[in-house]
Amino acid sequence: MKNLSEALKVYFIMGSPNCLKEPADVLNEAIAGGVTIFQFREKGKNALTGAEKYDLARQLQSICREHQIPFIVNDDIELAIELGADGVHIGQEDEPVNVVRERIGDNKILGVSVHTIEEAETALHAGADYFGIGPIYPTSTKDDAKPVRGTELIEILREQGFTIPIVGIGGITSENAAAVVKAGADGVSVITAISHADSPLEAAKALKNNVETVEG
Ligand SMILES: Cc1ncc(COP(=O)(O)OP(=O)(O)O)c(N)n1
Numbered sequence: 001m002k003n004l005s006e007a008l009k010v011y012f013i014m015g016s017p018n019c020l021k022e023p024a025d026v027l028n029e030a031i032a033g034g035v036t037i038f039q040f041r042e043k044g045k046n047a048l049t050g051a052e053k054y055d056l057a058r059q060l061q062s063i064c065r066e067h068q069i070p071f072i073v074n075d076d077i078e079l080a081i082e083l084g085a086d087g088v089h090i091g092q093e094d095e096p097v098n099v100v101r102e103r104i105g106d107n108k109i110l111g112v113s114v115h116t117i118e119e120a121e122t123a124l125h126a127g128a129d130y131f132g133i134g135p136i137y138p139t140s141t142k143d144d145a146k147p148v149r150g151t152e153l154i155e156i157l158r159e160q161g162f163t164i165p166i167v168g169i170g171g172i173t174s175e176n177a178a179a180v181v182k183a184g185a186d187g188v189s190v191i192t193a194i195s196h197a198d199s200p201l202e203a204a205k206a207l208k209n210n211v212e213t214v215e216g
């Protein structure tokens, strides 16, 4: 895999409840448009469970493998280990970071959601590889999202000298993505901007263009 910061540029997150058409079609289009990493997040109303969830995860993992895109599993450490996923993403309400690091091993990617400097320090020392910070903008995708804080925490962590890769999340679109990277994030993570787009391919392309505009 390329370095993690590069891989996090356009981070697509999706599960079947987010899709207006077949999840495999949405993911294939998103990858064709340039997403650089994928998180399987099977959560919310009508989310699949058991064998159906497992089968969808395998199908999406195989698409990611074919295109050499890291496949990350949200929350479900058991599933990630069973599938040999490239990594997991956990939040503050999930298993402790050090426990998850121990379970998945040193060679897997471990993403952690942080909302304060203290959470960032703890996650870093417990073995996080990157931070997810949000919600940057209003989102209706996550019912239990914290209050919107814009890019403030990203800026604070960079000012304090944190060099760990960071992605912003929550309400990010191709119109506001550049501001997140300008604030110090390595990339942007999105659900709706790609999964609900008429063309997930064009949506991914626009996000990537706008993220890359900020660099260099
Ligand atoms: C890249 C990224 N950042 C943040 C999150 C949110 O994780 P969490 O707070 O655990 O909430 P759920 O996604 O589990 O509802 C994420 N999934 N990915």
Ligand SMILES: Cc1nc(C(=O)O)sc1CCOP(=O)(O)O
Binding pocket: 113, 132, 133, 134, 135, 136, 138, 139, 140, 141, 142, 145, 146, 169, 170, 171, 172, 189, 190, 191, 192, 193
């Ligand atoms: C999964 C998730 N986590 C968030 C956080 O703030 O940690 S916001 C969020 C939902 C992101 O979806 P959309 O791109 O549709 O706004």
Ligand SMILES: [Mg+2]
Binding pocket: 074, 075, 089, 090, 091, 094
């Ligand atoms: Mg979680």
